[in-house]
Amino acid sequence: MSESDIQIEERFLSDWSGLKIGRPCEVHRPRTTEEVSELVRRCRDEGLSITVQGGMTGVAGGAVPSEGDVVINLERMNAIEDVDALEGVMQVQAGATLQQVQEAATAAGWMFAVDLGARGSCHIGGNAATNAGGIRVIRYGTMRDSVLGVEAVLPDGSVVSSLTRLVKNSTGFDPRFLFVGTEGTLGIITRLTLRLHPPMGQAAAAWVVASEFEALPRLLRSLKRTLGSALCAFEFMSGRYVRTACRLTGAKAPVQVEGAWHVLIEAAGTAGQPMEEALHEALTHAIETGELDDCAVAASEAHREAFWRIREAIPEVLTHLKPAATLDIGLPWARTGEYLKAVDAELHARLPEAEHLFLGHLGDNNLHLISGPVDEAGVHVVDEIAYRALRGCGGTVSAEHGVGRLKKAYLSVSRSPGEIELMRRLKQALDPTSVLNPGRIID
Amino acid sequence: MSESDIQIEERFLSDWSGLKIGRPCEVHRPRTTEEVSELVRRCRDEGLSITVQGGMTGVAGGAVPSEGDVVINLERMNAIEDVDALEGVMQVQAGATLQQVQEAATAAGWMFAVDLGARGSCHIGGNAATNAGGIRVIRYGTMRDSVLGVEAVLPDGSVVSSLTRLVKNSTGFDPRFLFVGTEGTLGIITRLTLRLHPPMGQAAAAWVVASEFEALPRLLRSLKRTLGSALCAFEFMSGRYVRTACRLTGAKAPVQVEGAWHVLIEAAGTAGQPMEEALHEALTHAIETGELDDCAVAASEAHREAFWRIREAIPEVLTHLKPAATLDIGLPWARTGEYLKAVDAELHARLPEAEHLFLGHLGDNNLHLISGPVDEAGVHVVDEIAYRALRGCGGTVSAEHGVGRLKKAYLSVSRSPGEIELMRRLKQALDPTSVLNPGRIID
Numbered sequence: 001m002s003e004s005d006i007q008i009e010e011r012f013l014s015d016w017s018g019l020k021i022g023r024p025c026e027v028h029r030p031r032t033t034e035e036v037s038e039l040v041r042r043c044r045d046e047g048l049s050i051t052v053q054g055g056m057t058g059v060a061g062g063a064v065p066s067e068g069d070v071v072i073n074l075e076r077m078n079a080i081e082d083v084d085a086l087e088g089v090m091q092v093q094a095g096a097t098l099q100q101v102q103e104a105a106t107a108a109g110w111m112f113a114v115d116l117g118a119r120g121s122c123h124i125g126g127n128a129a130t131n132a133g134g135i136r137v138i139r140y141g142t143m144r145d146s147v148l149g150v151e152a153v154l155p156d157g158s159v160v161s162s163l164t165r166l167v168k169n170s171t172g173f174d175p176r177f178l179f180v181g182t183e184g185t186l187g188i189i190t191r192l193t194l195r196l197h198p199p200m201g202q203a204a205a206a207w208v209v210a211s212e213f214e215a216l217p218r219l220l221r222s223l224k225r226t227l228g229s230a231l232c233a234f235e236f237m238s239g240r241y242v243r244t245a246c247r248l249t250g251a252k253a254p255v256q257v258e259g260a261w262h263v264l265i266e267a268a269g270t271a272g273q274p275m276e277e278a279l280h281e282a283l284t285h286a287i288e289t290g291e292l293d294d295c296a297v298a299a300s301e302a303h304r305e306a307f308w309r310i311r312e313a314i315p316e317v318l319t320h321l322k323p324a325a326t327l328d329i330g331l332p333w334a335r336t337g338e339y340l341k342a343v344d345a346e347l348h349a350r351l352p353e354a355e356h357l358f359l360g361h362l363g364d365n366n367l368h369l370i371s372g373p374v375d376e377a378g379v380h381v382v383d384e385i386a387y388r389a390l391r392g393c394g395g396t397v398s399a400e401h402g403v404g405r406l407k408k409a410y411l412s413v414s415r416s417p418g419e420i421e422l423m424r425r426l427k428q429a430l431d432p433t434s435v436l437n438p439g440r441i442i443d
Numbered sequence: 444m445s446e447s448d449i450q451i452e453e454r455f456l457s458d459w460s461g462l463k464i465g466r467p468c469e470v471h472r473p474r475t476t477e478e479v480s481e482l483v484r485r486c487r488d489e490g491l492s493i494t495v496q497g498g499m500t501g502v503a504g505g506a507v508p509s510e511g512d513v514v515i516n517l518e519r520m521n522a523i524e525d526v527d528a529l530e531g532v533m534q535v536q537a538g539a540t541l542q543q544v545q546e547a548a549t550a551a552g553w554m555f556a557v558d559l560g561a562r563g564s565c566h567i568g569g570n571a572a573t574n575a576g577g578i579r580v581i582r583y584g585t586m587r588d589s590v591l592g593v594e595a596v597l598p599d600g601s602v603v604s605s606l607t608r609l610v611k612n613s614t615g616f617d618p619r620f621l622f623v624g625t626e627g628t629l630g631i632i633t634r635l636t637l638r639l640h641p642p643m644g645q646a647a648a649a650w651v652v653a654s655e656f657e658a659l660p661r662l663l664r665s666l667k668r669t670l671g672s673a674l675c676a677f678e679f680m681s682g683r684y685v686r687t688a689c690r691l692t693g694a695k696a697p698v699q700v701e702g703a704w705h706v707l708i709e710a711a712g713t714a715g716q717p718m719e720e721a722l723h724e725a726l727t728h729a730i731e732t733g734e735l736d737d738c739a740v741a742a743s744e745a746h747r748e749a750f751w752r753i754r755e756a757i758p759e760v761l762t763h764l765k766p767a768a769t770l771d772i773g774l775p776w777a778r779t780g781e782y783l784k785a786v787d788a789e790l791h792a793r794l795p796e797a798e799h800l801f802l803g804h805l806g807d808n809n810l811h812l813i814s815g816p817v818d819e820a821g822v823h824v825v826d827e828i829a830y831r832a833l834r835g836c837g838g839t840v841s842a843e844h845g846v847g848r849l850k851k852a853y854l855s856v857s858r859s860p861g862e863i864e865l866m867r868r869l870k871q872a873l874d875p876t877s878v879l880n881p882g883r884i885i886d
């Protein structure tokens with residue numbers, strides 16, 4: 001392991017404000033499951049700690065090594081090994097990027113349903129380890145719903161091969177659930193079998209505005225009934241987020257109303273099925289009953305893209321509000337309105353100089369908060385306010401980004417003592433010396 | 444515990460051909476999680492074995508006690524505790540019947556998606572413990588996809604409460620996956636939070652016939668594209684099954700062709716959306732290209748029910764072929780045709796006096812085989828032939844019924860040595876003295 005190899009790794013790990021980046025003692029990019037297995041076995045025998053790395057796009061600090069760690073990066077295990085174009089099933093190595101997986105699915109006449117902004121860099125193994133969500137969860141679920149089987153190296157170096165391609169298999173414990181969403185603490189994912197979907201048809205998009213947040217869950221409930229699974233996005237944004245995003249990108253809000261809450265709605269059927277009319281009809285009722293202040297259906301693809309430009313202005317917003325706190329909480333629909341009011345008021349009272357912008361995927365119970373500019377103490381204040389208000393709400397401190405190193409202190413907001421104890425018992429049973437990703441999720 | 448109480452239990456446990464029914468030393472019907480917890484703790488301390496019982500409709504022998512077992516039956520914990528009619532989420536106790544859950548969902552304007560013939564007797568906790576499938580998996584998935592959270596009593600008597608109502612929660616290991624599908628070997632499920640769906644629209648049904656099995660996966664692939672998630676059933680039956688079912692029920696096959704393979708197809712949209720035309724169009728193409736021999740779309744609800752009458756004649760078929768072997772295997776689409784040919788030929792050669800009938804849910808990779816009449820040795824021959832042919836196919840010995848006590852000997856057909864070893868390690872970690880459901884799945 002040369003000095004320069006380690007330097008190269010550090011390039012990727014910039015900007016971990018608040019988190020100390022350790023200097024790894026070794027960085028490995030194995031090519032086979034057997035190599036991973038041998039590495040893990042040696043680390044365990046020598047008492048070394050391993051940091052597992054996928055595409056390093058994660059935002060919870062899980063791929064950031066501690067001083068003296070052995071880094072295992074999966075990037076060389078990136079083969080698309082098999083595509084069953086008849087049934088729509090794919091087998092891949094964990095280091096393939098999400099985009100590679102998507103492209104291979106498309107080339108075979110299918111679609112891989114999970115999609116997110118980091119697609120070009122994040123690994124499919126990292127997506128699985130964090131149970132990534134993304135922009136189509138309302139229709140296709142999270143990574144967990146797209147993973148059929150898994151091969152993983154356990155903390156003792158043994159290999160569990162569970163690369164089933166079946167939708168149903170009722171023969172005992174299903175190993176994929178030990179590794180999907182556990183952020184590399186119970187095993188290193190080396191291969192996955194994935195479920196593909198038929199390609200989606202062209203999407204129709206609408207932009208609606210409401211003055212009361214409470215109108216949004218009611219609208220979503222009604223759209224689920226009228227559009228069924230054609231509903232593929234229900235992205236809400238606070239008026240403040242929309243105004244900031246428009247100012248920074250030069251975009252114009254599709255609806256000229258000083259609305260408190262905006263929603264970008266999308267519907268898509270099967271290939272070749274137009275959806276504009278169905279979407280329009282579905283929204284008419286809500287307009288007529290006075291639930292919504294205004295509504296615009298995108299008249300063209302350019303129009304639709306302009307809608308998304310506003311929703312996806314997060315990088316510009318983050319740059320503008322830097323340094324910012326970004327939260328990824330989850331809570332039931334029925335509690336979201338009151339939560340937003342209370343947290344917004346407290347944030348403005350305690351941090352009056354900063355902007356506090358809310359947006360999220362309501363269908364996935366997922367709410368993002370961007371607060372900035374705030375210094376390190378300010379980040380702490382935001383966390384305290386937002387997480388404290390979650391207690392008793394049935395909420396979670398992370399809907400999709402994971403706990404990693406950054407949210408451990410708040411795990412008890414989302415998890416009961418029994419759940420945390422169970423996680424400890426599983427970790428203890430599979431990794432008694434804590435060789436794999438120590439210090440993530442639980443200590 | 445009086446003698447008569449134990450007698451009552453035995454009534455339910457009739458007809459376990461081949462499996463010795465033990466006499467339990469105690470039978471309990473607790474009313475609270477705390478009572479379950481205390482019972483489990485006492486059994487562990489006193490070295491007693493527990494058999495967990497739901498509605499006792501399971502077909503793998505999992506609810507059948509061994510001699511001297513303590514039986515814990517959940518039937519008194521049957522409350523529907525909460526329905527969130529806004530978001531479509533329900534919290535129930537594990538002993539509620541599937542039908543109770545379905546009715547409570549319907550009353551709240553929603554639908555509970557899992558459905559199966561035993562709905563009036565089976566418990567929602569038993570459905571979860573076996574990860575039950577049923578007739579709508581192609582559209583809504585198995586029980587696992589309808590369970591959001593779980594409360595369970597571990598083998599040491601401690602309670603894990605993970606009754607989340609969120610679609611997305613990325614804060615570490617998700618306890619529901621330890622209990623869903625593990626047939627009571629890792630914990631007793633006491634409560635569940637369930638995801639509801641908007642009610643389905645009126646279904647349209649078609650009956651098609653093909654001479655080659657290979658036409659069926661191609662048809663299914665094409666219907667998934669044209670009908671999308673409106674496709675809600677794709678139930679195939681061998682010509683022999685259809686002829687036997689028609690003879691026994693007096694029904695007439697909808698299509699007068701001596702076809703080798705029949706399929707009952709159903710499509711349903713959102714409420715109020717007619718589907719006949721879409722289904723007809725989707726099938727026309729397959730007829731034109733010569734893939735299908737014939738096709739009939741049900742012209743009325745009575746017509747549609749008559750189609751299902753044939754598919755659901757299994758009880759009559761089983762009575763007629765008694766004693767019969769019934770298998771519940773799973774395998775990839777691409778392997779199903781050759782598998783059927785080989786197994787059918789071998790069954791007829793080895794057991795020429797018996798009938799061998801195939802049917803299944805192709806969309807779920809699930810194939811049922813009914814062979815009878817066969818004596819105990821004959822059952823063994825059927826198992827050997829059908830399971831041996833699965834090896835190397837990526838198949839499973841149980842797609843939905845579970846392993847229980849009856850399929851343990853064939854677990855290695857479906858699971859790799861690493862998977863079996865992992866199951867043992869989990870069992871050992873959570874239940875070192877094997878107090879809960881010993882002798883199920885693995886020994």
Ligand SMILES: Cc1cc2nc3c(=O)[nH]c(=O)nc-3n(C[C@H](O)[C@H](O)[C@H](O)COP(=O)(O)OP(=O)(O)OC[C@H]3O[C@@H](n4cnc5c(N)ncnc54)[C@H](O)[C@@H]3O)c2cc1C
Pocket residue numbers: 051052053054055056057058059061062063074094115116117118121122123124125126127128129130131132133134135183184185187188189190400401404437440
């Ligand atoms: C622009 C952008 C947009 C994003 N959008 C979303 C979004 O919409 N939804 C969402 O959920 N997330 C989103 N994320 C977060 C992130 O992209 C995802 O969590 C992604 O899934 C992480 O994958 P990765 O390969 O980069 O993992 P890494 O960052 O390398 O690792 C993440 C964690 O997983 C572990 N890990 C990685 N690979 C493996 C493996 N093979 N086996 C075991 N453990 C492993 C690591 O140890 C670490 O704990 C976004 C990030 C960016 C930068």
Ligand SMILES: Cc1cc2nc3c(=O)[nH]c(=O)nc-3n(C[C@H](O)[C@H](O)[C@H](O)COP(=O)(O)OP(=O)(O)OC[C@H]3O[C@@H](n4cnc5c(N)ncnc54)[C@H](O)[C@@H]3O)c2cc1C
Pocket residue numbers: 494495496497498499500501502504505506517537558559560561564565566567568569570571572573574575576577578626627628630631632633843844847880883
């Ligand atoms: C007519 C008929 C039709 C059927 N159709 C289908 C079908 O289409 N699809 C399908 O998948 N199955 C089907 N089955 C099988 C069976 O109904 C299902 O598996 C059902 O889910 C079992 O539920 P139960 O409450 O009766 O469980 P039981 O039979 O009582 O128990 C089954 C197993 O689960 C365990 N268990 C039960 N309750 C709990 C609990 N609360 N916590 C932990 N462990 C528990 C038991 O110990 C046992 O190992 C059918 C059965 C019948 C009789």
